[in-house]
Amino acid sequence: MAQSNRDRTSRRAIYLKLRQMVLTLELAPGAALSENELAASLGVSRTPVRESLILLSQEGLVQVFPKIGSFVSRVDPAQVADAQFLREAVELASLDDLPADLDAEVVGELRGNLERQRHADLGLEEFFELDEAFHQGLMRLSGHGNVWTNVAAAKGHLDRARRLGLHENVSPAVFAVQHHEIFEAVVGGDVPLARAAMRTHLRAVFSDIERIRAHSPELFASGPSTVPVRRNVVVWE
Amino acid sequence: MAQSNRDRTSRRAIYLKLRQMVLTLELAPGAALSENELAASLGVSRTPVRESLILLSQEGLVQVFPKIGSFVSRVDPAQVADAQFLREAVELASLDDLPADLDAEVVGELRGNLERQRHADLGLEEFFELDEAFHQGLMRLSGHGNVWTNVAAAKGHLDRARRLGLHENVSPAVFAVQHHEIFEAVVGGDVPLARAAMRTHLRAVFSDIERIRAHSPELFASGPSTVPVRRNVVVWE
DNA sequence: CGACAGATGCTTGTATACAAGTACTGGACG
DNA sequence: CGTCCAGTACTTGTATACAAGCATCTGTCG
Structure with a gap:
């Protein structure tokens, strides 16, 4: 029942961590996620972060819009x-x-x-x-x-x-x-x-x-397909 | 209901194709899959193939053993x-x-x-x-x-x-x-x-x-955890 | 002042290079 | 002939580089 010793990959750790953060609302519904930012803050490259987001996307917890951005799904x-x-x-x-x-x-x-x-x-x-x-x-x-x-x-x-x-x-x-x-x-x-x-x-x-x-209507999805909005880019410096 | 025009990514196409091949037994249970071979035969790089395999792995249709290989799951x-x-x-x-x-x-x-x-x-x-x-x-x-x-x-x-x-x-x-x-x-x-x-x-x-x-017992999983076996490497030439 | 257009910086998708580990293979040695 | 050991070729995991597209900002022109 315990997971194999081999799959202690960083992808799995990141996937579980992100999943937990989404489910516990630590990452709020609708929040923008950036593969680059997550990778930097977790100290890894985009690859394991990206693969984790893809998995979460299949579970419906995250929405990935190609060339636009990734977002924590609003509660549907x-x-x-x-x-x-x-x-x-x-x-x-x-x-x-x-x-x-x-x-x-x-x-x-x-x-x-x-x-x-x-x-x-x-x-x-x-x-x-x-x-x-x-x-x-x-x-x-x-x-x-x-x-x-x-x-x-x-x-x-x-x-x-x-x-x-x-x-x-x-x-x-x-x-x-x-x-x-x-x-x-x-x-x-x-x-x-x-x-x-x-x-x-x-x-x-x-x-x-x-x-x-x-x-708290802002946390829920409104229409049949929510339109993604790129967040404003604010550069400190 | 129709998928967005945007997600016509090669990953999605490959994922659907591989999934279909696994479900229709065109890829036999227990068969070894190689990210490199699949990528070459599909004319793409490892990335979309790999991400597809990860998705299929989460569905239980494929098993990925780090540093060993990927296999179509035996029917459990x-x-x-x-x-x-x-x-x-x-x-x-x-x-x-x-x-x-x-x-x-x-x-x-x-x-x-x-x-x-x-x-x-x-x-x-x-x-x-x-x-x-x-x-x-x-x-x-x-x-x-x-x-x-x-x-x-x-x-x-x-x-x-x-x-x-x-x-x-x-x-x-x-x-x-x-x-x-x-x-x-x-x-x-x-x-x-x-x-x-x-x-x-x-x-x-x-x-x-x-x-x-x-x-046809060979198509089914036997023990609680099937041990993966690297297939013999046969090089033509 | 308003509107249009290009520059800019971000986004994710894909390709490629390198790292780490496993299993087979072949040869040397007892 | 059997056994052990190193070499080799393959595997997936991760990091990085490049490609393509969208949105905003900004400068210019009317």
């Missing part, structure tokens, strides 16, 4: 909805495939995960990390752990929308409680209850997005 | 099963979201598609093209047409396994009939029937794979 409500639909379909279907006796080790992991979610002084990113591990763990229970990779690759826009939502005012505590409810239904073997709890949970996560969009 | 039964689970979950959930009155234009497209599927002298690749358009069309009916992109990106191994199966002896006619049954249930507004027909169809597609695996 359509893609958010698509990701929501996909994850809900997959996670609910996964619950149907839960075996009679669950993998004790994974159950233990999930229990510890939920325990940590209870801590009140939990930072946003720490919570998201636990949230991610929790949902993936549930899918591992039904033998579909690797499918989470596909879900994760598709839900970049959804993740950013969630962070926008939680940056506002909502506390993660509500979601932690919902996680607990889902978990109890799963270990209790009550699949219909687990499905209902999961659906409620995922839709609660989704419901805030329109509110956020009204609040 | 685990990834086939994962893709089957994902597409089934998504396509069944999509049927639940069918609106009361269907988009007449899309319905017309699907009808024409099914008509063409009936032609007995249908080549394998032509059938696959129609099959792909049919399933995507169904998802467009329920407003989830763009999610098909995510499904398509995840089911490369499944597609190759299907082609291995159909190369053997099975006729596409059976699947055409199943498509018709699904379509009739959809236009008839009978969602449960549509779901049942869809599930039967998708599982029929899936069921042949183990047989194929027994017949």
Whole structure:
């Protein structure tokens, strides 16, 4: 499961770093990216930076316009909805495939995960990390752990929308409680209850997005195809 | 929907061409790829070829081993099963979201598609093209047409396994009939029937794979991590 | 003052050169 | 004849150079 020792290439490190920065909104939606600037600030050449941007571009997190520039994708409500639909379909279907006796080790992991979610002084990113591990763990229970990779690759826009939502005012505590409810239904073997709890949970996560969009429209894509705008070139000196 | 005029880069053309060749088995699973050879045969430099291989690598269709070589991925039964689970979950959930009155234009497209599927002298690749358009069309009916992109990106191994199966002896006619049954249930507004027909169809597609695996094991991945082997270097001259 | 046109500096796309590492090959040696 | 070791040819990763295009700025002209 661990990555091979060989692929410690700088491209991979840069790709992961940029991806993290985009998902955590450290790189804001709509921000201009320059291969040259990134390369200089990271201390490498354009090549690994460029290849990373191409990968992020395929994930929809970055848009590259030839001869114009590269930009962090604005959060696209359509893609958010698509990701929501996909994850809900997959996670609910996964619950149907839960075996009679669950993998004790994974159950233990999930229990510890939920325990940590209870801590009140939990930072946003720490919570998201636990949230991610929790949902993936549930899918591992039904033998579909690797499918989470596909879900994760598709839900970049959804993740950013969630962070926008939680940056506002909502506390993660509500979601932690919902996680607990889902978990109890799963270990209790009550699949219909687990499905209902999961659906409620995922839709609660989704419901805030329109509110956020009204609040910060500049972070979202407006038209069907956003027109790129070269940023003003300001030279210091 | 059409791609911008600007991104007619050679990278995109090469990426699409290589992807097609991998999916149609024109490039056999396990085959060694060389960035230099591909570049030479395509009349371009390594750069666009390399970037295409990186994209295919992220899709799981190609494996790149630094300093060793690049190879067409062997068909991984685990990834086939994962893709089957994902597409089934998504396509069944999509049927639940069918609106009361269907988009007449899309319905017309699907009808024409099914008509063409009936032609007995249908080549394998032509059938696959129609099959792909049919399933995507169904998802467009329920407003989830763009999610098909995510499904398509995840089911490369499944597609190759299907082609291995159909190369053997099975006729596409059976699947055409199943498509018709699904379509009739959809236009008839009978969602449960549509779901049942869809599930039967998708599982029929899936069921042949183990047989194929027994017949041509060298095309499938065996262990958890396949060890790459540099091919013998044969120099003519 | 306004408008048009060219210079300029940025952007990404492609080509090429070099670096680092692997595996086979061939020969020397025990 | 077997074994070890160095050479060699290939691989991908990274750095750099050049090509082509867009947007802004600026100077000139009406």
